[in-house]
Amino acid sequence: KQEVTQIPAALSVPEGENLVLNCSFTDSAIYNLQWFRQDPGKGLTSLLLIQSSQREQTSGRLNASLDKSSGRSTLYIAASQPGDSATYLCAVKGDQTGANNLFFGTGTRLTVIP
Amino acid sequence: KAGVTQTPRYLIKTRGQQVTLSCSPISGHRSVSWYQQTPGQGLQFLFEYFSETQRNKGNFPGRFSGRQFSNSRSEMNVSTLELGDSALYLCASSRAGAAYEQYFGPGTRLTVT
Numbered sequence: 001k002q003e004v005t006q007i008p009a010a011l012s013v014p015e016g017e018n019l020v021l022n023c024s025f026t027d028s029a030i031y032n033l034q035w036f037r038q039d040p041g042k043g044l045t046s047l048l049l050i051q052s053s054q055r056e057q058t059s060g061r062l063n064a065s066l067d068k069s070s071g072r073s074t075l076y077i078a079a080s081q082p083g084d085s086a087t088y089l090c091a092v093k094g095d096q097t098g099a100n101n102l103f104f105g106t107g108t109r110l111t112v113i114p
Numbered sequence: 115k116a117g118v119t120q121t122p123r124y125l126i127k128t129r130g131q132q133v134t135l136s137c138s139p140i141s142g143h144r145s146v147s148w149y150q151q152t153p154g155q156g157l158q159f160l161f162e163y164f165s166e167t168q169r170n171k172g173n174f175p176g177r178f179s180g181r182q183f184s185n186s187r188s189e190m191n192v193s194t195l196e197l198g199d200s201a202l203y204l205c206a207s208s209r210a211g212a213a214y215e216q217y218f219g220p221g222t223r224l225t226v227t
């Protein structure tokens with residue numbers, strides 16, 4: 001069964017700092033990997049989607065990389081802002097035909113201090 | 115384009131009762147998945163519906179069921195509620211095909227007393 005781990009569980013940084021969030025998964029047979037953010041008590045907002053054939057994706061200050069063979073992904077946030085404070089979740093989709101479900105990590109709770 | 119909507123947003127039920135939650139996907143999306151989120155277990159997959167058929171199912175008891183209508187709207191039902199069913203229930207929609215990203219709704223917060 002696919003297991004997804006995120007380290008660290010919590011992170012506190014001063015505003016303006018660059019930071020990296022880590023995600024690892026046990027089964028490299030994935031179709032894609034998606035990064036989300038979740039604000040307290042809210043739903044998930046999709047940040048980036050990386051297909052298994054891709055190495056990275058960028059959106060604004062966010063850059064996500066994928067090393068499928070080693071079972072790792074990182075989310076890089078440049079010039080962090082207080083509005084980036086949220087829980088960040090990574091999720092992988094297996095490559096079985098007809099399986100559209102995501103396996104989620106437990107998340108990294110990020111606090112950006114003004 | 116409107117996002118994924120879920121109703122109701124909050125529910126309080128008593129043990130033993132049943133509950134129905136609703137999810138309307140983004141227009142044009144035919145796949146709807148349901149997830150349960152709790153502090154202890156995190157986000158866990160319940161089931162996925164595509165073209166009115168359950169395509170995939172997670173490891174939850176039969177008290178959890180769902181369906182999808184011809185307009186892709188989906189409902190999930192939980193019968194004989196237990197205290198442990200208290201959770202945030204999230205639905206996600208995506209276009210047909212595994213390559214597409216999933217978009218989540220705001221969730222329904224269910225509290226069982």
